[in-house]
Amino acid sequence: MEGVTQNPMLIDPEMKEIVDSFLLETKEILENLNVDLMELEKRPDDLDLLNQIFRSFHTIKGTSGFLGLEKLPEVTHKCEDILNKLRRGEAKLNSNIMDGILLGYDVIKELMFKIENDKNEDVDVENVINVLTGLLKNLGEANLPEEQIQQSNQIENKEQKEIKTDATTVVSNEKNNATKLASSPDTRKTDNTIRVDVERLDALLNIASELVLGRNRLTQVNSQFALEYENTNIAKDLADATKQIDLMTTELQLVVMKLRMIKIGKVFNRFPRVVRDMCKELEKEVELKIYGEDTEVDKNLIEEINDPLVHLIRNAIDHGIEKPDVRESKGKNRKGTVILSAEHEGNNIVIKIEDDGKGIDPEVIKEKAISKGFITAEKAKELTKQEAYNLIFHPGFSTAEVVTNVSGRGVGMDVVKTNVAKLRGTISIESEVDKGTRIILRLPLTLAIISGMIVKACNQTLVIPLHSVIEVIRVNKNQIETVRGREVINLRDSILPIVGLEELLDNAENGHKKDSDWQYIVEVGIAEKRFGIKVDNLIGQQEVVIKSLGNYLGKIDGIAGSTIMGDGTVVIILDINELFNKLEKKLNA
Structure with missing residues (x-):
């Protein structure tokens, strides 16, 4: 310097x-x-x-x-x-x-x-x-x-x-101790941990990822070999070897993933201080309760979730928890409670931020959105309670009456939504007026290997990340209706917009539609949004390794990367978040 x-x-x-x-x-x-x-x-x-x-x-x-x-x-x-x-x-x-x-x-x-x-x-x-x-x-x-x-x-x-x-x-003492231990007949393990450079772990994860691709290829070859040489000894030997490689690869993958795992308490333990400082600034009384701090997540994820959680904790105290006198007048304890918790749910980690504050009033949210020009009064009347909550994620939205160091600048929840979407996660809101609010984040445990749904659409094989898939629906084509020029279906009394991948990926080919009365629709969700993707065939579910498209192709909207299938073909992995953004632009155009 x-x-x-x-x-x-x-x-x-x-x-x-x-x-x-x-x-x-x-x-x-x-x-x-x-x-x-x-x-x-x-x-x-x-x-x-x-x-x-x-x-x-x-x-x-x-x-x-x-x-x-x-x-x-x-x-x-x-x-x-x-x-x-x-x-x-x-x-x-x-x-x-x-x-x-x-x-x-x-x-x-x-x-x-x-x-x-x-x-x-x-x-x-x-x-x-x-x-x-x-x-x-x-x-x-x-x-x-x-x-x-x-x-x-x-x-x-x-x-x-x-x-x-x-x-x-x-240093001297450590050397002396090591010498004594080495010469002692009763040598005991004094420390069962070692420090490893993160780059070495990344290299190991990369090798494990490549091994997953090799395993997938071997499985495919084994299937083809079994058809040609059914009931032969060599077919049985290959099947046994394939099963063993499959088992060992899965075990290795789990071990490598665990090596990169860090307790989420590393992030959670920063928040008691955040809460203390905010309480002094806002003259509020809040008790922070932390659960599940031993829950482990990938190191890369730990680094990315800090900022979203800071926003959510600050929002809970600033917008959620009332002043002590106000709480007392409502018959509540003067001291508010904010609960931060984490737990594993399948291949995801679920983080919840709950408060016992004033809750979110959907009508107040609608009025603010109308005054900001985000929606019209007519559109506001059509919104469900959940859709009203989701307006909070609109860029520039804020219910703060006064701009302070903490809030009111219209940044916060949209940043949270963007960051969560980048991590291929979802965010949802539950709230009740005068009872409190719960915000739920669902994030994948790792960002390198994902479970994917393999589908056929647009005359090509594609991978839809499984964590974005809510359900697969098979509907009669007569059930597909058109509203304002867009295709939708009625799914359990709610309207789900649907779209073909040829439209989202700007693919001019429309010849992929089959002569059938039935249509497969994969309902996907990111953060608070939902839509359906029309596909021709469902091939199956498989763990895939995300590979970048390289410097030559660079970043392509709607594509998260690519992977290599068992037969050696390269297929693209869809970026559901980007597809949502493209769909929104088309709908608002």
Whole structure:
């Protein structure tokens, strides 16, 4: 960075391993601290928790000091001093003290970002040092005699001797321990985990994906071979070998997928802090309950779902939970409740965000949509309750009366919908006025290998991602009606628009229609939307590997990628989200 000098120790090649280890360990400590600090506010008298938090700050201070850092040890030392007062009973935790510690925590995170990315500490820490010093003065730190401060530090050093503050000592001790263990006749496994670079896992997943394609090809060859050489020994041997390869490939795929799995608590544990900060800003009282934090999802998914969940949690508190006095007047508890939960459901993960707030009034939503010009008053009267809820996902929609730091800018739910759709997931809303709202996200567990429905349409074989398929319907062609120039069917008292793939994919071929009185329709859904795709034949269901179309073809609207079938042919995988967008444009044209 121009004008800012990099820390020599951070860029020294010989120190790289120690620096990388420091960054990794400190980020883990900060993740745990985020959870512990929120727990401390609930249990301020828990001495074990206080000591644990103190040790976390102390460890960061020691290791950062060894690396020649200055600002990071300074901030952590001040936080440590305050925590020392609390754990010795010389002060009682209150909101101001917690605000100060959290401010220190935020600045430490900011410093860590600069250290990792820019190899320097170019962060202004004057304000946080002043705040923490002021807190210490209020706690009587400034009035302690020098002898008592020295004595206090000696006690602290004695208590904390188990914390290794010198990285070279850590390395030396680890080597000595390893030697002792290796020479010991009773060697026991001291640690059953190892750190693996994500790129290596990605490479392993890619190989497993290719193996799935090979398995599919072998299965196809085996089927053809069995027809020609039925009841021969070689046909039986090939069938047995195929079954074994099929079983092993499935097992390998599951193992590789599990290697990439991370507990969703990694994301969920960030939200107690989000809720705390919002409650202070909006003068509301909210209890956040978290369930299913041990539910595991793919690492790539973890990185993508954070932003949608932030929007949904903030919306639940801002739009859902009422002010304490309003809740009391309704006969509710002054403190609102927001529940964040996750669970597995087949090959999907289901995340729910529930609140016991004011709920969503469909009529209010309709009025706002009319005033914004999104729909006409006539159209609003035709909308069902669910369709009214779905207006929330319209870009620019907001029910906030006043624009604040939290909401009212017309961004939020449309961003959530877009992000969820990118992850090939769905989102739905359930609500009851004055009872609360529940938002349900359904997301695939992995983004590399998907289950697909193989269909024939437009004279070609296509794959429809199974997570987007709601059901397959076989209807008589007489049941297909035309409304405003668009084909629809009446499905259980609701109107489902249907469309041919030749129209969606701009394929001029219309010769694929068969001389039959029956039509297969695959009902698909993304987020809150539904429509039916007309297909000629249903071939079956199969796990497929998504491959990009490459730089030559680039991104094509409506196509997520391609895969290789068992007979070696390349078929396209439909992007249902893009097809929805194309259909909407056609309908609104």
